[in-house]
Amino acid sequence: MKKILKLALVLFLLGGCSKPWTHPEYSGATLDRMFKNDSVQCEVVAGEKYPLDKHKQNKEFIMCMTDKGWNYHPDGQGITFQTKPR
Secondary structure (H helix, E strand, O other), X not given: XXXXXXXXXXXXXXXXXXXXXXXXXXXXXXXXXXXXXXXXXXXHHHHHHOOXXXXXXXXXXXXXXXXXXXXXXXXXXXXXXXXXXX
16 A cells, blocks of 8 residues: 555655656757747747737737647646456
8 A cells, every 4th residue: 555655655746846848849959949949939929019018929829839740738737557368
C-alpha cells in the first residue's frame, strides 16, 4: 500500500512539472528556445491586434501558437497514461 501511495505522489508531482505547450518537432533545449521565440512573436501579434482586451489577446495568442504547430495542454491534459490490456 505504501508503494502505491509513493507512486501516486511521484506521478502527481511529475504532472505538476509538465509544460502546457508541446511541439512535435522540438525537444529539450530546442523546445525551450523555439517556445520563447514563438511565444514572444505571438504576444506581439495579439497585443497589436487587441491592445485593450486581455481576453481576446489570450485567444489570439493561442491561435497564433497553434498555427505555428504548438499544442496546448492546460492543467496537464497532455499527459496520458496507457495500460496494457489484460
